[in-house]
Amino acid sequence: MAASPHTVSSRLLTGWVGGCVWYLERRALQESPHTFMHLFRSVSKQWITFQHLTFLRRMYVTQLNRSLNQQVKRKPEPVSSPFLEKTPLGQAKAEICEMRPLPPPSLPLPRKPNEKELLELESASIIDSSLDAEKETKEEKHWKEMKLHLDDLPGILARLSKIKLTALVVSTTSAGFVLAPGPFDWPCFLLTSLGTGLASCAANSINQFFEVPFDSNMNRTKNRPLVRGQISPLLAVTFATCCAVPGVALLTWGVNPLTGALGVFNIFLYTCCYTPLKRISIANTWVGAVVGAVPPVMGWTAATGSLDAGAFLLGGILYSWQFPHFNALSWGLREDYSRGGYCMMSVTHPALCRRVALRHCLALIGLSAAAPALHVTTWTFPVISLPINLYISYLGFRFYRDADRKSSRKLFFCSLWHLPLLLLLMLTCKRPPGASGAGGEPRS
């Protein structure tokens, strides 16, 4: 089951990268970590378990042959394990067991004499145990040492902080910044982006810290660093603190206190309200929508220093967008939510789920029309955004009426491209400074 995320931030991630993967095939998402793990193993320090595998395979010694000629008699039934996948299976005849084409060079020579000793000890082994041995080996080589390697750390932290989702959040903040009136200030822009990025990393890390057993039980989230034990909870919390403190400090003192306060508020809302609420009440979806709406507001306040109507408009657009996006997504995850104990509208109030999605699709049309009225954009904007807004509303209506997987998927995928396109159109139709409202030229 493509257990895609249910957190707002994760939803946005799904909206982009994750969503595309979900579309391609769930298996792809599941298999790629395995493939990566094979590669990883082949160049990593897992030679200890590799040794187990190798000498256990050598236990296939025939009764006739007391001498240790490393002869392997393979069982007819294919023993499928990721390690052996690379070699052709199903060969019933004995074959010389040679070191598998996984890192022969990395095997330290001193090990070899040891293996010979092992083999001498094992010479009396019974073949029957070989199948059990294979099974156990297969299982054992999945055991990993919980040792943190520094060169893995950046990758692990990137996954912990949901870096791609953070990038999306930062881009909505940037959109808010650019759309705000006033001269464009590069240093402020960069500080805002960086501060928001750090705050988002912190919030995502804490979210993962809270949700380890739940993430383990859902397909999409089961490869997260804390679930896999690649990092300790202490380190996750420390990392979150090390992101939150500089991030908020940067926003408060580098930009303005209002933006800093919004950053803190959003972190709090996401980690302490939304995350626990997911398991308590369906209200989590509305809270999550607010979490998604705050970053562009932060961008606006960073540029202007105040919360004016334009900020709320942008926030409103992001807020409304969350519903068709998430509700459509959650429609396909009902089984996982039910099993995992997540309170989502799609499970408990399916009709409400669809109604809300449709309602907010229509709200997007209204908000787009309000944009020029609030002097955020020119009047060109509602005109050129009408087609895409009508289209998503149409899909929302289909979802409302049909209530099936097909319509939910269509709505979800539409939301993926709808938002960036809408923001792009807004940017091109930004109200030029000092221009009058009547159909001004789009700013390039």
Added chain:
Amino acid sequence: ALLCAAAAEGRAMAALRPARRALLPPLCRAFAGPSYQLASERAAERRDAASGRVSGFCPPRISCHDWIGPPDKHSNLRPIHFYVPENESPLEQKLRKLRQETQEWNQQFWANQNLTFRKEKEEFIHSRLKAKGLELRAGSGQKATLDAEEMADFYKEFLSKNFLKHMYYNRDWYKRNFAITFFMGKVALERVWNKLRPKPKTTST
């Protein structure tokens, strides 16, 4: 070493185990968690699939770290094999015991949860199909299932039925998670402190 043998008792690994036992020095006992201790051997036996799986895994002797295994097939949680250092301080022991206990508690909850879900789902499908007058297996031999919309009733019912159970679980999980992290912090500070403080003078004759 005996403990590893105890762990593998239930398995037909007689040929394998003694050899490995000979190879892995008694330090292997250092890696033993409660499920391997002789004292709770019987406890390990009464663990059924739902509550815990006794893995025969023994980490290599040169390792000084915990080891984490593949996801359990019932609970989807990854078991951790805790490393017991020789000079484990009381605080470290407390942390390890807390983690071990939490692991078992989590394992039990989720294995039970998932198994219950699976079972009730089967029952629901069965009863619905019967109500529809269909067999569980169609003529072609393919297993008849309900589509997502029909299953929705089940999902809703299951969720509300288990709501209170989840509330208690959530509360306990948050408490445990915080406690573990807090103790990890304390242990880390203790280790740093031990490294930095002046070594106590050992009287040498």
